Amino acid sequence: MESYLDKIPSYVDAIKSIKETILTNIILIGQIPAPTFNEAKRAEIFQERISQAQVDECTMDDFRNPIGVIHGTNDSKPPIFIVAHLDTFIDKDSDHNFTIKTDYLTGPGIMDNSAGVGVLASLPEIFKKLNLTFESDIVIAGLIHSLGKANLQGIRQLLSAWKTPVRGAICLEGGELGRLNYYSYGTKRCEVECKISSDTGWEHRFQPNAILILNDVINRILTLRLPQRPRARVIIGKIAGGFKHGIIALEGTLGFEIQSDSDQMVKSIFKDITDIVDGLSHEYQVEMKLKTISSINASTLNFNHPLVKSTVAIMKQLGLKPMAEPSGSELSIFLNHKIPAVTLGITRGHNYHLANASIEIEPMYTGIAQIIGVIKAIDSGVCDE
Amino acid sequence: MNNTWLEKNTFHYSDFSDLKLLVEQKEKKNLTISLCLPTLNEEKTIAKEIIIMKSELMTRCPLLDEIVVVDSGSTDQTREIAGEYGADVYKASDILPDLENFRGKGENLWKALYITKGDIIVYLDADIKNIHHRFAYALIGPLLLSDDIKYSKAFYDRPIAIEKNKMRATGGGRVTELVIRPLFSLYFPELTQILQPLSGEYAGYREIFETIPFPIGYGIETSMILDIYEKWGLDVIAQVDLEKRVHRNQDTKALGRMAFVILKTFLNRIEKLGLIQKKKEMFNEMIQFKLEKNRYMPDIRQLEEHERPPIIGVPEYCKKFSSKPQTHPEHTPFTSEKTE
Known part of the structure; x- marks a missing residue:
């Protein structure tokens, strides 16, 4: 050498x-x-x-x-x-x-x-x-x-x-x-999409706000207990949504990435976040989708x-x-x-x-x-x- | 109007992309080629032009023998940057210093004839944002591959930079369409086949450039075409499609001043040719107006268009190039006058 x-x-x-x-x-x-x-x-x-x-x-x-x-x-x-x-x-x-x-x-x-x-x-x-x-x-x-x-x-x-x-x-x-x-690191890059019906019927008079729901998703992700070993983290990287200042946001997306030196841990965190999204979707009665954009072992x-x-x-x-x-x-x-x-x-x-x-x-x-x-x-x- | 010239002498840059062939022809004809970049405060674009030309047409493929920057007195880093990247850099005022000093692009091109050594000289503007070596080799191509063509000129799409980091697909060429094309149509319909007569990129044999006068400013492109056409005819000229050229957009007032000088150059030329007779001398002031504190104020610019005579008549030039053979065995000397 x-x-x-x-x-x-x-x-x-x-x-x-x-x-x-x-x-x-x-x-x-x-x-x-x-x-x-x-x-x-x-x-x-x-x-x-x-x-x-x-x-x-x-x-x-x-x-x-x-x-x-x-x-x-x-x-x-x-x-x-x-x-x-x-x-x-x-x-x-x-x-x-x-x-x-x-x-x-x-x-x-x-x-x-x-x-x-x-x-x-x-x-x-x-x-x-x-x-x-x-x-x-x-x-x-x-x-x-x-x-x-x-x-x-x-x-x-x-x-x-x-x-x-x-x-x-x-x-x-x-x-x-x-x-x-x-x-x-093992990574999973994901996107949560939140869509709220724009119907104006009686049952929709208290429309939820897509941005606030995504905010709730973030808060619940932040409560996850992540281990020191294997190393793991969730990076909240992107957020977008809404139309204008005075209108309730009916659409929003949140981009995040799960990173860990253990593929198993990535899977486990992803499952936890899936539960969070499913739970909030049910709780607020809105359509929410969790999509995987890319993943690496x-x-x-x-x-x-x-x-x-x-x-x-x-x-x-x-x-x-x-x-x-x-x-x-x-x-x-x-x-x-x-x-x-x-x-x-x-x-x-x-x-x-x-x-x-x-x-x-x-x-x-x-x-x-x-x-x-x-x-x-x-x-x-x-x-x- | 007969447009056979347009069909015969119009090329696309890809017609000349075989650089090996161009170098072979250059060597066979025993020619040297100089690239000249006239500058005035071009620190943003000059390095890129030099780097690409040097890499592609000197290091990788020996088509150019020298790159020369002739500067009008930039106050930015143009000269330092150009020197750093290996161009031969001159201040125009330092060339032939005993002559009266003028400032302008045409002055730089004229003086470049004295300090360059090439049999062929390629002139490129130094503000081309999307510079590519095709800008040089495509202009050299017709000169090397044809025995008749002695001067080649660029045309292209002209996207313009409309704001920071954004482009508009078409635009530019306004002075061409509003000034030059109508004038050519009126007096020299044949010349309308030259699609962008004001393009700042052209190449030609030294024998052409040294025997024509050079207006020192905006009139240079117009006069060059008229003089070459008048002396040797249209068939010695070629035009090459370089596709896209991105340049700085100029405001209408600046274009107005450009149009003023071009009109003056044109009218003087056609008077010399006996096509018109002016009853009085034209003025040298371009008068525009600007709004200042709710009042229209005249904005007057002196736009005197001085003209350098053919450099072949300058004793220092003759002395410098006296030992140089006037013709080369492989290419035709320009002894014939226009035959059309």
């Missing part, structure tokens, strides 16, 4: 020397709107960019994930996957034109995840610049249908169709530099897994302080398939999910060097045990 670990800091300047190519990829791909379920155009541009970089194979899988393959030198070694989700939370009519100054690149969706996708598309050029070859094939995949209701369909489909072993994987995210995800690599240890060493070699936290992203699907994987952040940023999201340009080169280091670690066999 030491043989390449020492070299990693020297990659930073070499990567920076092709900054125009990296920034161009981020801009040209990131300026294509790609809200979830509408990523086709961005997928096409991504494929065009990796094809122009002359990867050995370039294709779309049956699910329309764009994929490039760089052949390795040893046929007996399984491939290494490097992935980034193509979709963003930004609607297609927003102005997607990026602006760039000396230190910052700004544009909607850049942190989540245009910077990750642009760097992914630049890897073939970066390998050439660093004169790197690998034993394993390197599979570069842009993933569609990842966020929210898409429930990570892109990576699920890619891995279910990939019948041969995968050596290891890296998931790329725009931010934050220093993040090291190697475990994911809990999965983890141990902290002493060689991939995690190597990644920590690489980050420290680059002066980065690893920050371990759970991730609900593509990582969990790799881990559920028993494929060792980590998620890494490319750079630091600001206004994460806003129209004026921006990334810091200079730290990005260190972020990319860390990715190269982890690819080399996997290629040297840290996931082979």
